[in-house]
Amino acid sequence: MSKRDKKDIELSELLKKESFDAAPNQWFTHRVLHKLPMKKNNSALHMAWFFYIAAALLCIGYWIWLFFFNDNTVITVRDILYFAIAGIVTLLLTFSPLVAMFSRE
DSSP: OOOOOHHHHHHHHHHHHHSOOOOOOTTHHHHHHHHSOOOOOOHHHHHHHHHHHHHHHHHHHHHHIIIIISOTTSOOHHHHHHHHHHHHHHHHHHHHHHHHHHHTO
16 A cells, blocks of 8 residues: 655645536436447347257257167268268357357457
């Protein structure tokens, strides 16, 4: 804690005595509030998070089904197509939060 000497006290008193005393203005708060930016609507952000989480749960469910409950003795073109689509969607879901996080900087 700094100690105040005689000069600091004199300067403090001088500033208090000579400072401008603003007259009260009843419209000041009203004007300032109207110049503030509007509050953001976060409903789109909440919906985006909902769909992101739903897609992530579907991907997790698909990969669990693929590795534990799917018959892997026969591989069809449909299986390869589903595997490729699931891989692409999983990569997009994995990297989209990282891209969003680094784009905010």
